[in-house]
Amino acid sequence: KSGDVLTLECTSLAFGGRGVCKLPGGFVVFCDRAVPGETLEARVTSLKGGGRFAEATKVSSISPCEHRTAAPCPHFERCGGCTWQDIAYAHQLTMKRDQVVDVMTRVAKVDQTRVQNIVGDCVPSDKTERYRNKMEFAFGPGANGRGVVIGLRPSGNHSDLVEIGNPDGCLLQHPVADEVLRGCRAHLDSNGNSSLLDAFNRRTGEGVLRSLTVRVAVDENGETIAAVDIAAATRGDDEDAALRGLAEAIAKVRGVASSGGGDADGEGWSGEDVEVLSGAATLPMKLRGVTFALSAPSFFQTNTDQAEKLVAAVEDACGFSGDGTEVVLDLFCGVGTLGLCVAKKAKHVFGWEVVPEAVKDAERNAEANGITNATFRRGDLAKLKASLPGPDIVIADPARAGMDESLVKVLRSIGAERIVYVSCNPATQARDLLRLKGGDGGEGARYDVRYCTPVDMFPHTPHVETVVVLDRI
Known part of the structure; x- marks a missing residue:
């Protein structure tokens, strides 16, 4: 019951970074800051799923896992922002890749014999501290x-x-x-x-x-x-x-x-x-050579150095031919970050966004950088697609909630040869990948997941960004 203190052994990680611990009989407890291989005491905070599992917070470590290290921040125990700060960084990268592999097999239904080859190593951050802009x-x-x-x-x-x-x-x-x-x-x-x-x-x-x-x-x-x-x-x-x-x-x-x-x-x-x-x-x-004008609260990748690596991964994933003939559709383009950075290799970039202020910012950024082969639109994509030339490549970078099912249907009806899906939430991304594969039926093009590159944008946290390449079958 809530308030009980239990002795637990953490066996794996759930997506999002909580430790999975099992009691005799198979009862599952999800525990914050528990790491696979660790024996710990934890206090139950709530019962969930009609009493089928529990959530808990760690009280103390009885037998730490071999990857534990001293947290450098004096606020670590209370703040809750850097929950992996007491785990060796190399192991953080391993755990992040493991979480991506898990959702790719469990949610996106990528074959277990392929997934280890599809998901690459997590791209490390050169800085693990002082990295946020x-x-x-x-x-x-x-x-x-x-x-x-x-x-x-x-x-x-x-x-x-x-x-x-x-x-x-x-x-x-x-x-x-x-x-x-x-x-x-x-x-x-x-x-x-x-x-x-x-x-x-x-x-x-x-x-x-x-x-x-x-x-x-x-x-x-x-x-x-x-x-x-x-x-x-x-x-x-x-x-x-x-x-x-x-x-x-x-x-x-x-x-x-x-x-x-x-x-x-x-x-x-x-x-x-x-x-x-x-x-x-x-x-x-x-x-990547493009200057963006931002206010303090504007959305922009918060790890500038890693953003360079992320955009480079997206550019590579697009697979540009080198002759400048590809048309790119940049979905959820925001202030134009990805589209403007790849515009130099494309014939034209069409950015789509639902926030009108972001579209204005993207247009200003294109003009300020002398980029003339980029156009930005807002509105219903299903209606706009008739006025757009058929894209060879689609870049999609939605918010954590992923793509609405109706948007996935529009993408399948557009039928671009390649989709590059960037996500800050691999779980919702995996759900959308299954839909793009045609796993839920429906009409339109079907896609195959070719490879996935995890990028560590937020050291010392469970969060991981992923760049997934899908090719039309």
Whole structure:
């Protein structure tokens, strides 16, 4: 029952990184931070599936697995962001590949005799610390409800806050982002945590400061710069003046922008009412020779060095002939990241996106880089496909939820020779691969999974990005 402390042996990993542990009789317990080969004590937090299995959190390790190592971050036990930080990095890569192999066989139904040859080794990150170009922090009330602290929410916990701003910072973010946190912290402290800049309270709707997003880049002069978004609730003139004072106090910042009100719960940032408080609202991010103008909250790969490897893997996966004759359809193109990077090898790139602001950004990025063979559209792809030339290659990079079943049907009706499917969630990707293979029936082209390249974009976490190549049968 919930609250029981059990002695468990972890035998494997479930997708997402939780350890799979079995009690005598076969009862399964999914345990956070458990690693195959480890014997541990864990506290049951809940029963699931009508009591068929349980979830638990690790209390202590009785017999650690051979791949355990000391976690370098002082916030490791409480933060919940880097759940694999105490596992040797080489073994992290092995576990990530194993998870991809598991979903490819179990969900995508790739034959077990082929899957080991199809799934390549996980591409390692050159940096395992200080690799993130973007971090999002929350503001919260200080001790006894007084003052303001800056930190991260523990996994699955929206009320507690692990203070990060002082003194150690976060080992994942760039040192310049640590300077931003320290500057923000120092200004709030020097003003006695003025009530004009209280942390936003979700329950009461009072307060101003909601979140702090820091994005770091290197400018054209080789200088490290940052853009900062201070998400703030609706405020009056006095609060607005105090917020501008905070913006001006943060050191080494190219631009500071306030993202406006959001909803009553402090959520719902839309990017529609960005107010520049100091400097510029965007900064340049360069990827494979293409420069993208981004605001602090814009979507962009957060591991810049690994993004180079990811885009290189996508470019290789496209299999360009070299004569510049291929037409590419870039689905979920966002600000044009993948499409603009491969445009130099294509006859034309057609980007498709549902977010109108992203389409505008993609068009601006193409113009700024002198790329003339890229066109970006939004709307219903099923209706748009009639106005598009038949693509030779489709690149798809959907959100974690994967592709809607109706979109898979459209892709099969388009019938491109090759699909390059990029995913940050191999489980939903595997579901879509089965559909593209024709495993659920339906009309249109059928595809064969040729190979899969896992890329480690997030060291010390269970997350893995995958690039899968499918060819029309």
